[in-house]
Amino acid sequence: MSQVLVIDTSTSKTSVGVVVNGEVKFERSQIDPLSHAQVLPEFVSEALEKFPEIDLVAVGMGPGPFTGLRAGISFAQSFAIARGIKVVGVCSLDAIARSRRENSFIAVIDARRKEYFYAKYENGNRIGEPDVRQLIELNRFEIPIVGDLNGDYPEIKNIAALAKAGPSIDSPIYVRRPDAYPAPVGIKFRALTQLDLVPIFSIEKESYGVEAWTMAQLKEESAGKDRFYVVAENAGAVIGYAGVVNLSGIADVLTVTVRADHRRKGIARELLRRLIDWTRTQKCEAIMLEVKVGNEEAMPLYRSFGFVEISRRKDYYGPGKTAIVMRKELK
Numbered sequence: 001m002s003q004v005l006v007i008d009t010s011t012s013k014t015s016v017g018v019v020v021n022g023e024v025k026f027e028r029s030q031i032d033p034l035s036h037a038q039v040l041p042e043f044v045s046e047a048l049e050k051f052p053e054i055d056l057v058a059v060g061m062g063p064g065p066f067t068g069l070r071a072g073i074s075f076a077q078s079f080a081i082a083r084g085i086k087v088v089g090v091c092s093l094d095a096i097a098r099s100r101r102e103n104s105f106i107a108v109i110d111a112r113r114k115e116y117f118y119a120k121y122e123n124g125n126r127i128g129e130p131d132v133r134q135l136i137e138l139n140r141f142e143i144p145i146v147g148d149l150n151g152d153y154p155e156i157k158n159i160a161a162l163a164k165a166g167p168s169i170d171s172p173i174y175v176r177r178p179d180a181y182p183a184p185v186g187i188k189f190r191a192l193t194q195l196d197l198v199p200i201f202s203i204e205k206e207s208y209g210v211e212a213w214t215m216a217q218l219k220e221e222s223a224g225k226d227r228f229y230v231v232a233e234n235a236g237a238v239i240g241y242a243g244v245v246n247l248s249g250i251a252d253v254l255t256v257t258v259r260a261d262h263r264r265k266g267i268a269r270e271l272l273r274r275l276i277d278w279t280r281t282q283k284c285e286a287i288m289l290e291v292k293v294g295n296e297e298a299m300p301l302y303r304s305f306g307f308v309e310i311s312r313r314k315d316y317y318g319p320g321k322t323a324i325v326m327r328k329e330l331k
Contacts, residue, residue: 009072010064
């Protein structure tokens, strides 16, 4: 007789169950994103009182928020080692999808920060690897969205069935990139002063040519109200700058520019991070920016911070030069 202990903490719901020969015989759960580590031992203890002869552990490997996901996986692995039994990991999105009958749909798990871990399914099969996006982007697929967004969580019976079918997923599915990036070595970041305008003007002309701001425009933009400018400095020389303005609660990025010989060193990322931090202190609802279609260097950076495309503006940068308008929610 097969007794499978099932654990899942990939969502805000802590779930523990025992499946005996394919039938759920025990199940406990609690919805609270902050209590995974607290209630998990209690639920497992209750399960073992009724079903002590566990011979397999099945655990949801995510994707999911790091702290909650780690609690379930660590507990499952430790339990399996202590008992000398096998632990099998499954994709938690696959467990959600297993109960669906639609031909085409998206399964999601709340990733916090107004984002969702997701995967697309066709005829019961997952298409590609899990990823993370904001809901506005997922709605553009124009197919049903299922998951904890509407109360559908990974089911105990589905996790057990996937574990039995194999193969095992042995590493946690951490889709989201880490928030912390090492600061660029040797680079100083500080607020802009009027003395910086001359080197900034030089970088502006070098970077944008005929589209560059004039010195008069730089002076006007940097001295305006409700805005913040920061420069990056290396060995006493200005090598990058960025600015943002607060327009009645919606921030607009004015520029993020790095001198050509200092690009791809994380400087633009740090400049943008400081702009976002400033907009949060201003209690802005969102922050927006424009980027030229075809700027393949900038798009991954903006997306990594959670900016999503909301529209396009034709001829924004001149005839035939379209701008992609992107927005990041801050509340």
